Amino acid sequence: MSRLDSAIRRLQAQKLSLDWAVAAIGDRSGNAIELGLGNGRTFDHLRSLMPERPFYVFDRQVAAHPDCIPAEDRLFLGDFRETLPAAAERLGRETLLAHLDIGTGEKQASMALAAAIAPLVDALLADGAVVVSDQPVDLPRWKAAALPDGIGPGRIHLYEIG
Ligand code: SAM
Numbered sequence: 666m667s668r669l670d671s672a673i674r675r676l677q678a679q680k681l682s683l684d685w686a687v688a689a690i691g692d693r694s695g696n697a698i699e700l701g702l703g704n705g706r707t708f709d710h711l712r713s714l715m716p717e718r719p720f721y722v723f724d725r726q727v728a729a730h731p732d733c734i735p736a737e738d739r740l741f742l743g744d745f746r747e748t749l750p751a752a753a754e755r756l757g758r759e760t761l762l763a764h765l766d767i768g769t770g771e772k773q774a775s776m777a778l779a780a781a782i783a784p785l786v787d788a789l790l791a792d793g794a795v796v797v798s799d800q801p802v803d804l805p806r807w808k809a810a811a812l813p814d815g816i817g818p819g820r821i822h823l824y825e826i827g
Contacts, residue, residue, distance in 0.1 A: 678816040679707060679766075682797045682823055685813050686762050687714045689795045689825075695761030696721060698752070698789065700745055700782070705733025707766055721756065723748050745778070749785035760789040765798040776800050783807075792827035 666674075697715060702708055702724040709732070712720055723741045727734055734740075741748035745767070763786055768775040779800035787804055790796070796807065799821060807824040 674817065675820060678812075678820045679797075679799075680710065681813045681816055682821050683707060683711055683764065684714070685823065686764070686795045686797050687711070690761045690793075693761055693793070695759050695791055695794070696756055696789075697762040697764075698723065698760050698786075699764040699766065700724075700786070701764075701766035701768075702727065702729050702733075702735070702740075703766065705729030707764060708735065709733045711762075711764065715762075718762075721752065723752070745782045746785065749782060749789070753785070753788045756789060758789060759791055761791055761794045763790060763794065763796045763798075765796065765800065765802075768799045787826075790826045794826040796822075796824040796826065798822045798824065 697711060697718050697720045699708055699711065700723045702722045708722055708729070721739050721741060722735045723745055725742070725744055727742070741752050765779065765786065767778055779798065779802055783802045783804055787806060795810070801822050802824065806826050810823040810825045812818070812823060
């Protein structure tokens with residue numbers, strides 16, 4: 666598979682997974698969070714699917730397309746390890762959808778970061794929440810969910826919480 670094919674499949678998997686997650690939480694009330702604003706691609710997709718839902722975004726910097734910058738009061742700016750505990754104090758355990766898109770391209774470092782921050786994300790998640798993650802996570806409350814048709818195994822990771 667060429668790198669172009671692989672990039673296309675990764676983006677398709679991301680879109681199918683985010684669509685699945687939004688459908689899974691339906692109209693239950695609760696927050697959504699995204700770790701990794703990046704250039705704002707997935708932020709833009711998620712907010713288009715759930716314009717009314719409170720949606721908080723985490724990144725160490727804002728480097729997104731100008732049309733894809735969250736409002737200041739919806740942005741947790743800084744290292745995830747510091748902003749997630751602050752978010753838990755502010756938001757409580759009312760998050761129903763979490764998207765973790767934290768990978769740097771360096772597999773070991775990305776997996777280590779995911780392992781370090783997953784318990785901090787868990788502290789924000791309501792029972793019945795769903796998680797879309799670019800890294801695998803092993804936590805007792807996180808139950809692996811089946812991937813939607815069209816996504817190859819290991820490309821993205823879906824969890825149902827509780
Ligand atoms: N979801 C984005 C999109 O669709 O454009 C792409 C996100 S990109 C793969 C990963 C992002 O995570 C980068 O913007 C990077 O700054 C951020 N990031 C990585 N490690 C971080 C950390 N420890 N604390 C805060 N942000 C971090």
